[in-house]
Amino acid sequence: MNEPLHLGPNGGLVYCIEHLETNFEWLASKLKDFNDHYLIIDCPGQVELFTHNNAIKNLISRIEKECSVRLCAVHLVDSHYCADASKFVAVCLTSLTTMLQLELPHVNILSKVDLIEKYGKLDFNIDYYTEVLDLDYLLERISDDPFTGINIKSIINLLPYPAVIKLFSSAL
Numbered sequence: 001m002n003e004p005l006h007l008g009p010n011g012g013l014v015y016c017i018e019h020l021e022t023n024f025e026w027l028a029s030k031l032k033d034f035n036d037h038y039l040i041i042d043c044p045g046q047v048e049l050f051t052h053n054n055a056i057k058n059l060i061s062r063i064e065k066e067c068s069v070r071l072c073a074v075h076l077v078d079s080h081y082c083a084d085a086s087k088f089v090a091v092c093l094t095s096l097t098t099m100l101q102l103e104l105p106h107v108n109i110l111s112k113v114d115l116i117e118k119y120g121k122l123d124f125n126i127d128y129y130t131e132v133l134d135l136d137y138l139l140e141r142i143s144d145d146p147f148t149g150i151n152i153k154s155i156i157n158l159l160p161y162p163a164v165i166k167l168f169s170s171a172l
């Protein structure tokens, strides 16, 4: 798909999901074979599919309405992001955006907990990250990135009720 259309890996995936959306009847016919089953739909990890592109959101809506399937989103977050305050804030924003975009019952899970300190020691115990407690504690551990000019401190202030994001640890 990527070569003839001159698309990279991300663009290729977005193209495929939009193609699936256009050909929804094919997907619906396959799902009908699995009445009374539990289905696990493993979606690709490209974040733009869950934050601002509408193809997956539209697919979810049509699956629920036209195939009588009730869906729940499970969002796996690599746990080693907890070792970097800026990345943890970014992960919280991604989880929150995805929850709002998909409009589904939603469970966030910290995955690969065996690798949690792969990129450094945690500043707090695991409960701080799973409960998404007061992000102000991260402020002194974050220096604004002079390269991108992103002011992480301002972003933290935009997250007034971070605990709504709650992450479950896969080790629990």
Ligand SMILES: Nc1nc2c(ncn2[C@@H]2O[C@H](COP(=O)(O)OP(=O)(O)OP(=O)(O)O)[C@@H](O)[C@H]2O)c(=O)[nH]1
Pocket: 043, 044, 045, 046, 111, 112, 113, 114, 115
């Ligand atoms: N150590 C460890 N490795 C894991 C764990 N879960 C997955 N992996 C490995 O991490 C690598 C990437 O896997 P995933 O993070 O599931 O990503 P993916 O499904 O390949 O890709 P996307 O879902 O599209 O992002 C693979 O080599 C997995 O074997 C885990 O709990 N611990």
Ligand SMILES: [Mg+2]
Pocket: 042, 043, 044, 045
């Ligand atoms: Mg995957």
